[in-house]
Amino acid sequence: MTTPQTPQPYEIRVIGAEATPLRDLYHLLLRHRWSVTFAFIAAAFLFANALFATIYVFTGGVAHARPGSFADAFSFSVQTMGTIGYGVMYPETPLANALVAGESIVGLILVALFTGLVFAKFSRPTARIKFSVKATISPMNGVPTLTFRLGNARSNQIVSATVRATFVRTETTTEGKIFYRMLDLKLVRDCMPSLSRAWNPMHVIDADSPLRGATPESLAASEAELMVLVVGLDDTSMQQVHASYRYFAHEIVFGARHADVLTETPDGAMELDLRRFHELEPTVPTQDFPFPRRSDAASPGVEKTA
Known part of the structure; x- marks a missing residue:
């Protein structure tokens, strides 16, 4: 059986930029x-x-x-x-x-x-914010929802953490010009009073969403990507920190959800298992959201559950 090749993100070559290594x-x-x-x-x-x-x-x-x-x-x-x-x-x-x-x-x-x-x-303040290697699109309360996961890799807190998500795709105008369009995504919650180990920001794909009707093929054809920016205040240094991440089209998995990292133990305590931070679980296809398809069964990063 031939192993499917993972598509590589496009490369932007900069030509004509002024080189000023000593000045910078x-x-x-x-x-x-x-x-x-x-x-x-x-x-x-x-x-x-x-x-x-x-x-x-x-x-x-x-x-x-x-x-x-x-x-x-x-x-x-x-x-x-x-x-x-x-x-x-x-x-x-x-x-x-x-x-x-x-x-x-x-x-x-x-x-x-x-x-x-x-x-x-x-x-110089730096943030050790960890992002999940995959973003997912799966039903949430019957509505397709884009989800990604992020968390603070340090043991302290990032207060007043704000996240912004931007959907980027290439479009062709009526004049035949290629246009690089950036569209802000409305998140269910874009601010967290205190960011610790794990947070799943979500974007509901409703009638007004730029992702309405998107499929893995349409995202790949438009060279789509998801850009995420997190800004907050480190409670140890009391300085602003930020981090960013990009999900390319092949890193957005349809018909999967992020595995639960927070569970309740038999003695009533809460347990945070960061070993499952990047783990994905497949969802059940529905008539309105027929993912995952059989052709997507071998999607990397999706763990099958019994």
Whole structure:
């Protein structure tokens, strides 16, 4: 049996954008991983010392340094920029003293810049909001309803959490132009006083919904996607945090619902099983909503239940 291929999301190639890596270097370092930031700081430090070491090699004037030795000049440069000064090597000419003064100024500037960068990156608020890998469309009280799941992966709370859902699809105008239309979806509840581990925002597909009459084939044909944005206040840092996620057409499953993660134990306690956060369960097809179809039975992420 041939395994069905999962369609890949479309790719947008940007052409003609102005490249300004140096102008946006600060923002790039804030966005990248800590390893990239530390690598940049180390590379900048080594480059600055290597530059001054090269100047010391050609100008000389460093006592007890071997003439023409880059290693000695580099060691003296590191001691100068780091204000270490072991006392073995020192400047003995006016030009060398001037270079030491200039390098000390450069060292102070670099330390200030790197300290500010590390502090800004460390204090930058981030949200660890987890989204379900699939969104679903299934009957809720007899009406087709779009549902996705999100939750706070940390043990604290996100207060006044607000979620927005936008349905995006490509349309062709009467002039034959392709138009990228964005439509806001009205959620049953778009605000949560306190967001913890799991929340299932829902959009009822009624007569006014942009998803009215949608099928897996129509979503794929229109290159549809669901964009979700969550904004709230971290109750630990008291700073605003946000997170976003995108569901492409093949990640919206018809005829399935998210498995219950909150259940009551025999002793009356409530149990939250986050192992089922991404798990889906098939729903029963109806005359008005004939999903899941037999051709959809192998949809990834749907767990069959007895």
